[in-house]
Amino acid sequence: MMNYSNVDVWIQNASVLSEDGQLQRSDILIQDGKVLAILSSGWYQSADDRMIENENEAMLVYDAQGKLVTPGLIDMHVHLREPGFEHKETIESGARSAAQGGFTTIACMPNTKPVTDNPETVKLVLGKAKEANLVNVLPYAAITKNELGRELTDFEALKEAGAIGFTDDGVGVQNAQMMKDAMTKAAALGMPVIAHCEDDSLVKGLYVSEGEFAKKHGIKGIPNESEAIHVGRDVLLAEATGVHYHVCHVSTEQSIRLIRLAKSIGVNVTAEVCPHHLVLSDEDIPGMDANWKMNPPLRTPRDVAACIEALEDGTIDILVTDHAPHSAEEKAKGMLLAPFGIVGFETAFPLLYTEFVQKGRWTLDFLVRRLTQDPARVFGLNAGKLQVGATADLAVIDLELEKIVDPDQFATKGRNTPFTGRALSGWPVMTLVAGRPVFGAELTQSVNS
Ligand SMILES: NC(=O)N[C@@H](CC(=O)O)C(=O)O
């Protein structure tokens, strides 16, 4: 008879991906926030074997009925908007949205008001995240004060306060010497530099990419070089400084070529791509609807194909959502005037599962790794694996569940998505952080010992 005392959560009949990528039916036992055991299903031979003692409190039991249980998803590029833009999102609403999307760890960008360029704001973000008590929130700090590109922030103090890396995301660092100084300092502290790659002089006033859509509407488009020119500059600077350099939301074939070359000669560069840049091109934009406006913009079908291949061959390391909520009023200003950005937490997994796994291009294992183990590896996080002794950050996903994307059901305050009305499968139904259900709690059942 197996005798586990003090089990807090017992997930029965889960479908779990093994090391070699196969699905196995398993029970998962959680104690004190950690995975205590992963038992092949049916391990209880008799009623006696079901004796899982619980001395302290009610144990939660969840019959997963064959649903996929993965390590909690990790999203290393998100915008939570607090402090300063609470009408778009708060850390609470953003964390709730993340949980609803199956994410248990998220890294938030510093383009808040004030900008997260000082230790107090880093601490404020961490404090609000703790209050929300939902998912793990890791703050990035700005490279330059106010993200203005003029003066470096105090990297040491920001690291000390809890920042996990430096980025001016939302804008590119325009000055090469500034970027080199940032990389030199970050390298000395063992911290990564995360770059929003965009040369301002090439994009002024533009809002869609150079492609068929721009041509059809007779407007000037954002050229691919505006992104790649920074990637090229920065991989040279990364080579010179030895920093861990991470490229944000890669969207062009040209950037990929440069990252591939840099990786091949041993530069410490990693990169991310967003679901929308893998699924949509500029030719899908239905009209002047700002829910299709984001930065970087949707590029050509050729760029989309290059991004998919780069993720597949490891040139791009990870998937991120770039969750960027804006209010309905802001987005109603139209393509020209509305801010860039779309929400991403709640559609990410179903979108990628439906488009790439169901259609047979990727294995489930590949998709899950790019959202769990790989981001953990790239950023040195102690997360992303479902194994005995690991913190029980888990996502339960119903691969059969098909739903139409309906922004009114989102937990985020943002409704700005181009995916409204899409039929998608593979929806998260429960998320646990350190063994505690933070989404879908109603699915568990309490039993007293
Ligand atoms: N991605 C976007 O379109 N917008 C982001 C900024 C950014 O990540 O570049 C935002 O803060 O709204």
Ligand SMILES: [Zn+2]
């Ligand atoms: Zn960005």
